[in-house]
Amino acid sequence: GQQVMQIPQYQHVQEGEDFTTYCNSSTTLSNIQWYKQRPGGHPVFLIQLVKSGEVKKQKRLTFQFGEAKKNSSLHITATQTTDVGTYFCADTSGNTPLVFGKGTRLSVIA
Amino acid sequence: DSGVTQTPKHLITATGQRVTLRCSPRSGDLSVYWYQQSLDQGLQFLIQYYNGEERAKGNILERFSAQQFPDLHSELNLSSLELGDSALYFCASSVAPGDAYEQYFGPGTRLTVT
Numbered sequence: 001g002q003q004v005m006q007i008p009q010y011q012h013v014q015e016g017e018d019f020t021t022y023c024n025s026s027t028t029l030s031n032i033q034w035y036k037q038r039p040g041g042h043p044v045f046l047i048q049l050v051k052s053g054e055v056k057k058q059k060r061l062t063f064q065f066g067e068a069k070k071n072s073s074l075h076i077t078a079t080q081t082t083d084v085g086t087y088f089c090a091d092t093s094g095n096t097p098l099v100f101g102k103g104t105r106l107s108v109i110a
Numbered sequence: 111d112s113g114v115t116q117t118p119k120h121l122i123t124a125t126g127q128r129v130t131l132r133c134s135p136r137s138g139d140l141s142v143y144w145y146q147q148s149l150d151q152g153l154q155f156l157i158q159y160y161n162g163e164e165r166a167k168g169n170i171l172e173r174f175s176a177q178q179f180p181d182l183h184s185e186l187n188l189s190s191l192e193l194g195d196s197a198l199y200f201c202a203s204s205v206a207p208g209d210a211y212e213q214y215f216g217p218g219t220r221l222t223v224t
Contacts, residue, residue, distance in 0.1 A: 033212065042112070042200060043153065045212035088153065097143060097166055098213065102152040 004029075004091045006101035014109050019076040021104035023089035030093035032065055032072040037103070038085040046074075079108050113137065114216035116201050122222045128189040131219045135182055135203030141165065142184040143204075143213060144176055148197040159184055160207040191223045 005024045013019050023032065031050050035043040047056055049065035049072060056063045062075040076083055086103040093099075113136035123129055135142050144156040155168035159178035170176075173191075178184045188195060198220050202213040 042215040042217055043202075043213075044112070044215070048212065097158050097207070098155060100153040100155075 004089055004099060004101040006089060006104055008104055009102065010105045010107070012107045012109065013079050015081060016078050019079050019083070019106055021074050021087050021089075021106075023072040023074075023101055025070050025091060027070070027093070029065075029069045029072070029091050031091075033090045033092060033098065034063060034072075034074055035088045035090060035100075036085050037088065041085070043088060076106075079106070081108050081110055084108050112214040112216060114201060114203050114214050116199075116216035116219050118219060119217065120220050120222075122224065123191060124224055125191055125193060127191050127223075128187065129191065129221065131186040131188070131199055131201075131221075133184045133186070133201030133203075133216055135184070135201075136214050139203035139205050139214070140182065141204045141207045141211075142178055142182070143202040144170075144184070144186050145200040145202065145215075146197045147200060147218070153200070156186070158207065165207050188221070193223050196221055196223045 007022050033048045034046040036046055037043045047063050052069050053067045054065040060077045064073045086105045088100050088103045090098040090100045115134045117132045141160045143158045146154045156170040157176050158166040162178050173189050176186045198218045200215050200218045202215045204211040204213045
């Protein structure tokens with residue numbers, strides 16, 4: 001079945017540094033959704049990208065969908081301790097509603 | 111608070127036993143999804159229901175079954191439990207079954223099989 005690979009698996013940053021996580025697929029993605037899961041919490045929907053080359057911003061978060069729709073990225077500018085958590089991308093292609101990547105766990109050191 | 115409720119929050123049981131996890135979707139949502147989250151496997155889709163009917167199936171074991179009732183709540187039944195079934199089980203709901211819709215996750219049920 002389809003797979004989405006997320007890198008890196010873990011990222012430790014100093015507060016104020018930027019952070020980027022990447023989501024890659026060997027096949028063309030239909031849509032990409034991004035979720036955030038705080039430690040001990042449940043996944044929370046952040047955004048959905050649909051169009052090739054699409055860029056969306058939410059305050060310090062910038063989401064990008066690749067031109068070929070085979071990759072996506074989430075960039076956080078000037079991280080804060082509230083950004084701590086695991087960020088998942090999810091592919092909506094195929095017969096399975098959502099195929100999640102394994103996530104990138106972000107730690108922010110104050 | 112996502113509006114999705116799950117009970118119980120924690121469940122500890124022995125191998126070979128059977129348990130039932132319950133989920134109530136957000137008001138107005140017709141589609142329910144079940145996921146299993148373990149440390150090394152990430153979030154694995156198990157099964158989806160829409161308005162009482164099974165819509166899609168993922169990597170759900172034959173020992174597991176689910177259903178969605180007329181009032182739209184859903185139950186996930188896990189039987190002949192094994193140690194490897196220990197995980198967080200999330201329920202999510204969306205207004206409709208299509209991939210354009212965001213999913214709202216419940217707080218999860220943590221299952222420990224001893």
